[in-house]
Amino acid sequence: SGTKGMMWINQCTSGGNFVSKTPEFPPIVVYRDGNVRVYGEDLPRDWRYSFINSTEHFINAIKEGTDPIYTGKQGRNLCVFAKMPHISQQRKEEVSWNEVTSRNEQNQSCIVETPKDLDGSGLFKYYKRSRKDLKEGIRKGLEKKSFTYQYDY
Structure with a gap:
């Protein structure tokens, strides 16, 4: 949260938290200027994939001599x-x-x-x-x- 709005990250599946499995809680929710926007509804509903996918991508970029995403x-x-x-x-x-x-x-x-x-x-x-x-x-x-x-x- 900050002075201009708030962001919720609803990707917390460890320890039996089922928030990520429900469509009522999209992966990313942003509240700003009185408006609510949701993002990432097509993403896997588990936080660990961001780490796994970015690590695999970086390793493949090094092996293949290509540029990483970032x-x-x-x-x-x-x-x-x-x-x-x-x-x-x-x-x-x-x-x-x-x-x-x-x-x-x-x-x-x-x-x-x-x-x-x-x-x-x-x-x-x-x-x-x-x-x-x-x-x-x-x-x-x-x-x-x-x-x-x-x-x-």
């Missing part, structure tokens, strides 16, 4: 994009694109801080909820109870 600069920009909401929330103010630089990260003026409430008690509650979600998922017919990467060496 250049190094675009990859860096994706990292900046991912950091901006966290930094904005920490500061409680809008963060400009040009503020997130390696120099500003080095001088600690623009970093993503570790959550202050991560003392273990929060993780205990998280793991307890995860176990409860998994049990509920199994009860409802969840087939994949753990993720095994098919390319383990």
Whole structure:
């Protein structure tokens, strides 16, 4: 969320969360200027495919000597994009694109801080909820109870 709108990513299938399997919750929902837009309805409904597909594509690009989908600069920009909401929330103010630089990260003026409430008690509650979600998922017919990467060496 930010000062101009909100984005929901509904691709959370781990631990028995069934949000991604329902058509009522499209993969990406954006609320801005009083309007709601949905994106990615043709995408696989599981977050892990973004990692699997991008990794496979990058490896194939290297093997075949072709260009990857994203250049190094675009990859860096994706990292900046991912950091901006966290930094904005920490500061409680809008963060400009040009503020997130390696120099500003080095001088600690623009970093993503570790959550202050991560003392273990929060993780205990998280793991307890995860176990409860998994049990509920199994009860409802969840087939994949753990993720095994098919390319383990």
